[in-house]
Amino acid sequence: MPEKDTLMGQRKKLISAAVIAALHSARDTGELDFDQVKDFLVERPREEAHGDFAVNAAMLMAKICGKPPREIARIISERLDLAGNGIAAVEIAGPGFLNFRMREGWLGEALTEILAAGADFGRCNVGDGERIQVEFVSANPTGELHMGNARGAAIGDSLASILDFAGFRVEREFYINDAGNQIEKFANTLNALYLMELGQEAQFPEDGYHGQDLPKLIQKLVGEVGDKYLRVEESLRKEYLAGYALKNKLADIRDALENFGVKYDVWFSERSLHDSGAVMDVLKELEERGWLLKIDDAIWLDCQRFGEEKPEVLVRGNGIPTYFAADIAYHKNKFARGFRTLIDIWGADHHGHVARMQGAMEALGYDRDRLEVILMQFVRLYQGGELLKMSKRTGTYVTLNELVEEVGKDAARFLFVMRSSDSLIDFDLDLAKSQSADNPVYYVQYAHARICSILAQAAQTDGAAVDTGLLNHPAEQQLILHLADFPDQVAYAATRREPHHIAAYLLDLAACFHNFYGQCHCLVEDQGLQRARLALVGAVAQVLKNGLNLLGVSAPRTM
């Protein structure tokens, strides 16, 4: 059961218990015959006419009991003990659903609970204190962050917030790829740029980095140190240049992410794994466990043992370990830090890496399922109706900073996080910029601003108690139902690791509010009714804010 003690979860539990008791009672009298009750669902039906909660137990038990579903539903309903659990009525419907209607006033009680919980409403405990780490973006510090990184940042940060709200102990981590081939290429590029900037003969490397940010960085460096490194040995110069550039690029990345509302708990250096010997240690461990193969001077992981097509290189013939080797050491390190579950968010182009990474965890004796990888499909950029090919290497890409500047943090984050990570996003820059008022995020934010405006205009509260029983308009009841559902939505999104459900929920809640707004006035003569409605919209504002907060989107008081 994803919901433990949530508002709706409590009610569902009561109904579930009542149904189970009825089934057992029927078996005791011999009316029904079965070994055990199948796991049935207590859910909120889409149709209002189908009551407050629907149960599919009768349909699931039909085969075991050898009776038609509606017959079983009748037996259950006759044996239900409705006393003391808030259930007002049950009816049999459709193919054998049991539709439950709660006692009048239960929504009022729910609203009271929501108001009491305030900023904490929506918290649940599916995580049960489990330590979980979300690693995301982890872009090479050789360039600027692009749209794909932005999507990863939005998804990762929101997921971490949702997990936290759902009772996990979460840490956000950025893995710095400050070692390996890329860094070598990076250093070569910087070296060439440095020499060129000082008017020296130099050839730009064929596989160098073309980002516009690098020449600027070199100019800045020359301004600081001049030609001091012209006369030192090339390898030392490269090391210095790479170190300088990495420090600067990393600071830029950190700033860009903070502008996007993302803050990490840990920045973890790949290089530190090499320096500390952790990479060598893990290779040794794999060897002791018998997972290594030696072919053509290279050392391979025997991936076929966990069902992969071919072995994978861990140490090249030249003695330099691959990225994969470092990544294994890295993930072992994560487990050693005490995380029960690791979540990595990668681009779809890395999917080939998933199975062997999980396999490597298995080789080290960990349960492979404790490493979860979320693959996100690409962001395709369009401008002027044309596809923009993004390439960090050739320097043609839209940066995260440009995105924040032109589209805005709120709109960009919402756009990324409202879609499932499985779906390929076609991002039309012109549309995002020019028609930003059409962005769904404003629909949600507008609902919040509208409520703040109402609350600001309301006369100060006289402190009298709110009579939630006055909220019996269908639009009011629908609103409360939506509000009450929030904790379950959080639990669901956390369990599935899918932040987009929260965005969908908020759009739904906003729609529900806007509909209510058209039908019911809050500032009315009747003071009792006004108090009740102000309490209701106050709860809506609170839930909108709580939800937007999970997505890293602001809840403006005015728009």
Added chain:
RNA sequence: GCGCCCGUAGCUCAGCGGAUAGAGCAUCCGCCUCCUAAGCGGAGGGUCGCGCGUUCAAGUCGCGCCGGGCGCGCCA
């Protein structure tokens, strides 16, 4: 060729094995003497890619096709 993801309204996408498949945009028709019209109400628009299977029940699960994206390196 093999692996992963996707295919749902004209477009972009939701959809926890359940009841009459939804939203936004676009099109059309209404709604500001009234708490923010960045809003609301209504209309049209669907062989849920195709086929077979599992199930009381399939957009949802399984298998096979078709179409698109991405991978398949002593790169990361």
